[in-house]
Amino acid sequence: MSMSNLRIGHGYDVHRYAETYDDNKPLILGGCKISEKRSLVAHSDGDVILHALCDALLGALAAGDIGQHFPDNDDTYANADSSKLLASVLQIVRDKNFELVNVDITVIAQVPKLAGYRRQMLDRLTELLDTESGRVNIKATTTEGLGFIGREEGIACHCVTLLRTHG
Numbered sequence: 001m002s003m004s005n006l007r008i009g010h011g012y013d014v015h016r017y018a019e020t021y022d023d024n025k026p027l028i029l030g031g032c033k034i035s036e037k038r039s040l041v042a043h044s045d046g047d048v049i050l051h052a053l054c055d056a057l058l059g060a061l062a063a064g065d066i067g068q069h070f071p072d073n074d075d076t077y078a079n080a081d082s083s084k085l086l087a088s089v090l091q092i093v094r095d096k097n098f099e100l101v102n103v104d105i106t107v108i109a110q111v112p113k114l115a116g117y118r119r120q121m122l123d124r125l126t127e128l129l130d131t132e133s134g135r136v137n138i139k140a141t142t143t144e145g146l147g148f149i150g151r152e153e154g155i156a157c158h159c160v161t162l163l164r165t166h167g
Contacts, residue, residue, distance in 0.1 A: 007061065007098065009058065009060030009163070010059055011052035011053060011158070011161075012158050012159075013052040014156040016154035017152065021038060022039040024079075025079070026039065028045045028046065028082070030120075030121030030122075030138065031125065032124050034112055044072075044080040046082075048107070050082035050085065052105065052159035053161070054069075056159040056161040057092075057093055058089060060162070061093065069088070069089070083128055087128075090130075098164065101161075102135045103136050105136075106158045108156040109149060109156070110143060110151075118138060125138065
């Protein structure tokens with residue numbers, strides 16, 4: 001395979017926690033509801049994992065970013081399910097004749113502790129991406145109490161993905 005058939009993309013997303021929990025806006029990460037009494041301030045559901053993943057996929061295709069495709073000033077995307085946004089991005093990937101090689105995700109959060117959700121998130125991401133489990137990795141880290149994440153004011157996520165052309 002020629003190197004010109006490969007594309008790498010990086011995505012990053014961050015959202016702050018709301019001051020109060022909203023039952024109508026539970027914490028969603030990786031397409032999974034996390035049983036933590038925290039809500040994120042976001043136009044959509046605020047799923048930082050899926051948002052970073054969308055940006056990584058779009059970046060690999062040189063196709064802009066999530067804000068260009070799903071603007072936060074468009075009421076169509078108010079409280080949107082990010083798994084539906086990901087499905088639209090995956091259609092762009094297919095339309096450009098690419099397929100997923102792998103995804104590596106790092107969530108940066110002081111809270112919640114995500115180790116107990118890792119398997120559930122991996123299973124859901126594998127399902128959403130329609131790929132094998134060995135092609136998706138997710139890990140979490142803290143900032144050791146430093147910065148806005150360490151002060152439990154928000155959560156962030158980095159994602160790197162590799163795509164290849166069909167062939």
